Amino acid sequence: MSLPLVLIHGAGGDHLFWPAELRRLPGQRVFTPDLPGHGKSGGPSSQSVEDYAFSLVNFLNEVGLSRAVFAGYSMGGAVALSMALEYPERVAGIGLISTGARLPIPTLILENAANLSTFPLAIQALQEKSFGSLGDESLKEATFKRLSKMRQTLLLSDWLACDRFDVTGRLESIRTPTLVVCGTDDKLTPPHFSETLASQIPGAALQTIDGAGHMLVLEQPRRLSKLLSIFLATIP
Numbered sequence: 001m002s003l004p005l006v007l008i009h010g011a012g013g014d015h016l017f018w019p020a021e022l023r024r025l026p027g028q029r030v031f032t033p034d035l036p037g038h039g040k041s042g043g044p045s046s047q048s049v050e051d052y053a054f055s056l057v058n059f060l061n062e063v064g065l066s067r068a069v070f071a072g073y074s075m076g077g078a079v080a081l082s083m084a085l086e087y088p089e090r091v092a093g094i095g096l097i098s099t100g101a102r103l104p105i106p107t108l109i110l111e112n113a114a115n116l117s118t119f120p121l122a123i124q125a126l127q128e129k130s131f132g133s134l135g136d137e138s139l140k141e142a143t144f145k146r147l148s149k150m151r152q153t154l155l156l157s158d159w160l161a162c163d164r165f166d167v168t169g170r171l172e173s174i175r176t177p178t179l180v181v182c183g184t185d186d187k188l189t190p191p192h193f194s195e196t197l198a199s200q201i202p203g204a205a206l207q208t209i210d211g212a213g214h215m216l217v218l219e220q221p222r223r224l225s226k227l228l229s230i231f232l233a234t235i236p
Contacts, residue, residue, distance in 0.1 A: 003092045003235060004029040004068040005228070006056065008076030010098075011158035012150040014039025017073070019221035025229060031068070033059050035079075037154060045153075047160040049075065053082035060090055069235060071095030071179075071228060073217050074189065075158055078103055078165045084174045085167060093177040093235045095228055098186055098214050100193030101171055101200075103162035110163065113156045122155075123147050132185030132213030139218060171200035178204035179231040181224065183212025205231070 005028050009017045015032035016039070023032055036055050037045030046052055056079065060068060069092050072080035077099025084091045112122035127144050178201045182194035191208060198206035207227050212219045 002028055002232060004031060004065055005232065006030075006059075006068045006070045007032045008052075008056070008070060008072035008079050009035065009038070010072075010074035010076050011162060012038075012147075012155040013073075013076075014041075017217070019218065021221040021225045022217070022228070025225055025232075028229070028232060031059075031063065037157075045157045047157050047164065049078045049082050049161050049165045050086065052079045052161070053086055056083060057087055057090060066090070067092045069093040069095070069232060071097060072099065073097045074099050074214070075103065075162050078162065078167075081167055081174075082165075084176050084178075085170055088174075088176060091176050093179070093231070094174075095179045095181065095231060096194070096197055097181045097224070098183065098189050098216055099197075100189050101168040101197060102166040103189065105159045105163040110156075110159060113152065113159060116152055119152045120148070123150075126188075129187040130213060130215045132183050132211050132216070132219060134185075134211035135213060135215070135219055139215075143215060143218060168196075171197065172202065174201045177231070177235050179227065180204055180206045181209065181216070181227055182206075183209050183214065183216040183219070185211055185213045186216070188214040 007018050014034045034041035035052050036043040070080040077096040080094040084094050109122045109125050112118040180194045180198045198204045
């Protein structure tokens, strides 16, 4: 039986962020938990990526899994990195999608997100940087509506967690199979973020998707599902 795959959503998201092509990856046991305070998950959200990683250890215990492959998008990628660093015995592999060893958030976006009256400006700034040159207009519109409905306090909390995250000096200690995926048009976590991950994590494989932006999970779900399927097949 194949190793279970845990998909970790990004800032302000939930399990429904993942398209059906990924939630129902053929031949795989896929879990899409909501991080604390997100979606249908209870408890407060956190301003710490490490806290979110610890919550996934509890999730594994609750569903009776000793190990899993973790694939995370953006902030979720940071959580996957934290899992590999802090709980390597629970991690069989990691997929790092549109993410980096650090995830700095522009100061102006954080300032706007901290105030309910200027929160729409933060959402607009995020929207403008989210998609690549080939992004479908209807997809952009639907995503903007979803972003606009996010709880201000939740998104701010997650962005603060991202801004405080930094494992740049620890990547070489990761000893788990690693797949790094990024879009060539990503403006929020540019390709050099992924190149750093791939060059410093021993044995990591890098795959780029031409024309995709930060939202490559939504822009290219079929391509990403194929990459993840191939990666999972290589893990003993």
